[in-house]
Amino acid sequence: MTPLRNRLRRPRAWLRRLGVTRRRVRSWLPYLLVVLAAAASLAGLTVRPATGAAQARADYVIVAGAPGLRWDDLDPQRTPALWQQATKGSVGWLSVRSGHHTTCPVDGWLTLGAGNYAAWDTKRVTGGCPPLQPALTRPDDLGANLTEQRSIVDANAEQSPYGAVPGALAESVRCTVAVGPGAAVAAARPFGRVDRYEPVLPADPRTLLSSCVLSVVDLGTITGTGAARQAAVERADAALARVVAARPERSLVAVAGVSDTDTTSRLHVAIVEGPGWAGGWLTSAGTGRDGYLKLVDLAPTVLAALGRPQPEKLFTGRSVTSVPGRPADLAVAMGGRRDADRQAGAQQRVTGTFFTGLAAVQLLLFALAVPMLVRARRHAGPTGPAGVPRRWLAIAEPALIAAALAIPAALLADTVPWWRSDHPGLVFGLVTALFTAVGTVAVRISPRYGRTLWPLGAAAAVGAVVVGVDLLTGARLQLNGVAGYSTVLGNRYAGLGSVGLGVFVAGALVTAGCAAQWVRRPWRPVIVVLVGGVAVVMVGSPYLGADPVGAIAVTAGVCVAAAISTGGWLTFPRFAWAALAGLVVTIGFAVVDLRRPALERGSLGRFLSALGDGTGGPAVQRLAAANGQALLDSPLTLLAVVGALMLAFCRYSPWGGLNRLFGLHPALRAATAGTVVVTLIAGVLGGSALAVAGAAAAAAVPTAVLVALRVLDHAADRTRADGETDGPGGPGLAPPDPVLRRVGAR
Template structure:
């Protein structure tokens, strides 16, 4: 009992010390941002004053950075030169975000959609044209939408899990001006009224000046850029640029202009233009607490930013977005600066077309490999020199090398398993080369990934550790964890818009650890530590796993590294469990109690630290606790459950997780599979794998990813476990300690 208690207290203290260092000071934050480069998280405490008397939102649905140049869009170009710029994700409550949905999301400050039906119609190609009816008022200044239409839109959005309330933005200011149909949708109040409305920008400069100065908020629809051909897009962008020039010429003093590509125009989802010009927005990047990365904001960030600039209080319980702020680090040359978001858009588009194929093919190849391996292991299994219900293997699989007692097939199986386990880390590393710029982006990505798998396989085979039973297992697991850790230390550049990372188009995450990266990191750290602990003295194993696990918890949970509080809590549970059983023996009730107590202690610490941060900077754990405290946690839990269901049904990683579990249960854990023997000889490895299983399942549930985290972990760890089981199985008849030590070339406890 005392030993279990000591281990658990050890883990809790290490995680407590690590967590206390997580909320670093503003000066440290700035240093981290500077070291990580132009796409690092900005320091909100050093933001310049961006307050203004007027805000003008100029929306251009479909506008992308590739549509801008100094010749055809000179106004936009000059505005971007001395304003702050970024790529904007236009995620809404439906996919794709068509213009009507984009304007409604702007109005709500939350993921919304515009439909008079309870279930919005599916869009399979081009978005429908915006044909909203706007009725001019008798005073020739105001307008309205058809009676009760906006109320029905609000009612339908109330049924979605985000709890969006369209008209939340115009309801937060005293007066709004709407120009064009899109502006009317964004500025309409719940009772269908638009305060001031013009179908287009007046040609009379004096009238336009009076219009823009009549209310603190103006929302103008400058047209749509939806053509397929480049020349036609340039023409449409030039028309919007001409409208913007009229607007800028009449803007009031101390006003902020926000140009935004409000939505997509088809199922071809892209990142869109965001340019802010006004007090405090001087030649920088745009960022927000919601993205945590310079150069990226979300459509839902516009509403809280507008109210912040105007000095108005925001309805925090209604808005889902965060206040956008300017950040330093933008190149002085605008062409170079625009190249950053333009390349991000190109990479995100290329990633979207490859990700599904990559994980689908990975699942098929790994499951086929497991099937063939199970067949070969079962047919070749012998005990006491006698085959048990086994048909002979083909001759080429039974041949043996003079210097190696095992059949040739085991050597090739080991190499195949090593290569398979390195597939996802190799896909991460492929992002170091700009493969998306190639005209054959898919082929280049596959070539880089395969090359990475070959390199990892050669390293694992050529190192002296390969001769040890657990040598290649620990080496490959350590390399996988190192790839993810180095990426986090340099700003998570390989994960953003990477095939094995997360897409800015999805609007779910822009920095830190993604679902796949979390699975690879957890499995790599715990398995490599388990292999290392196995060759350590028995009494030091809990200390080693606790120390390395505590550092890993910091990496996952630190807001400037992994930025995943839920993942940190899940990893804490896995580390506590691994520490409890790493010296051997059963998982007794006493060990479970103390491991659970340590995990709960760390959870409370992380929760308290997260709640100390400003509301906009809190992580998922702090936000959820705050929502539960004020009675608004129901929609969050509902969204989490829906996200888990969707993630379970719509990804190849679920198939990979379930297939890998079936391979372990029906093959490796059988008498001829070797895994039971591996666990008996190497209890630290058993502890690590138990911790991986618990941590990855919990991380998926906490993050709304179902079995995706476990699937990514399985893609890395199950091939390595099969390799270890295969090696141990070849010596199943060895009975003496001396024989086992010679065969395993390792330490047998």
């Protein structure tokens, strides 16, 4: 036994001779774990889904557009041609965003031909869209000339931040055919020439449709309601029937409701039928969601089907593909619980009311909490007045918890099809209130409720778990959800939205800060980095959050939080190490993204490549415009302002209590600082201004006020020699946890 024991001791002695002691190993182990967590985060971000197989090629492509056409217009008896095409082909919900705030028919046709967000003019639309009456001349019997095209191209180049070139699609093929005035707008070349033009569809369009590889047909504008609308849809269906009957062999037919017809934004019909497009969902890399595509995706789809290269740096959209999984019954696929247009419309009507109401409720709660904080502060002396009455706290604490859980409850409300009700706003409010009450009761009845940080940590964890589980299951609750994003707006279709990002990041970092208080100081950065690393991967992974800009922001916030989680200030060495760690992850992800083919790059890679080749000006302009619009239009700005004012009061006023709270819990102060960094960076670089900060404030500030109130309320507690405590509740009332005993001892 003795020789074996000596051999086991030799490595230890060798390590001691090198100066590696157990104490040094313990001191370096947390930093090693931090590095490993950062490396794992980078590895998780660089993994991307494999690109799908290319669709079958076609010799001819026919795009049949009908502005205003929606899925609820289709019927197997009244519109047999449309219904048959949709049943045979692949279908999806089409977002018709253009370069104009309201996409009228002329803007939709122009965007189709540009493959980018284009606008006919900058006139504000009120009520219905103006009639489609482009100025066309016929210099010969073959084609036509769009007289305004040159000025439209110049206006989009000089005034639009998107860099659209109307006519880019037509310029990418040898010959185009246009039938109808709207089709002429889409098929005109940048200098205005339409190769072949017919004002109406001929009785036998067989020869016309086979004369060029690309034909664009205007089926007519669908507008109005009732019998007039049905008549317009039936005329469009009859025209489509003639097109399908005369289509050449090996042709692809795409049907699209290319625009809205008034200021109400809707989702429209998208059908692609041809070889390789049977019975599936339409999708594109631009949406990342099965069943959804954008108007700007149609132009690259046409060229991909024809096997033609795309014009460099002109198209914004991505080529559409067909994926399986669509129900065979078209009515089931596009209606009922799957009716995305109806859900998106209800979401738009309810979202502003919900967040404005939430901001008003939180403002009221904060106004009522201020005198309670003042009274608790005055009570903190041995001869001060009585503390806050218990009945006040019994009402205020559950109310603040409920306010913090409102957004996660609104997210869960989308598990119920409230948008199908005749009164969707009322049903949504009732369902959200029910989920909020259930969450509040669960936090309140917990055995650990008396702990100082429990309400804050529990509410934060609930928000992070709700958003995290939603991401793991495909982000279905955020899709067209009040606490998610609208596909009508065309900004995001999958992954993590700005509201979800704010709730998730605040929940993850605050939970990490609360958990870090349970471990020794050297291990607190490890807890923060481990939780933050998971958050980085979930936010940035294309399988989950699909937000690389958000992942960069989370990386920066986690580094800052980890640097000051052990206490003290954010000194220059700490800031330098935090910035270095954040830059390593950010640069690594950016390099990997830039090494991919241009069509497979994420938003970060596309932005960096644009900056590198000198074309990043429009992208920066779009980002600034998006921030300005979000700052003024989003009710989340009000939530961010209200939360910031309350935090400022709690931090800088003598009655706030946040200084005492942060002094006792430095990891919580670190989590707060990290959350601020994340929300500001993600909001500004993501084009959502204070939306992310507003969601984070709504989820974390109410319970932070609750905890600050608890700390102040127990600041005068005194521990007697017999172990009992004289607190605000009378002799023998012990503080909720040992931390408050230390507060009283001070």
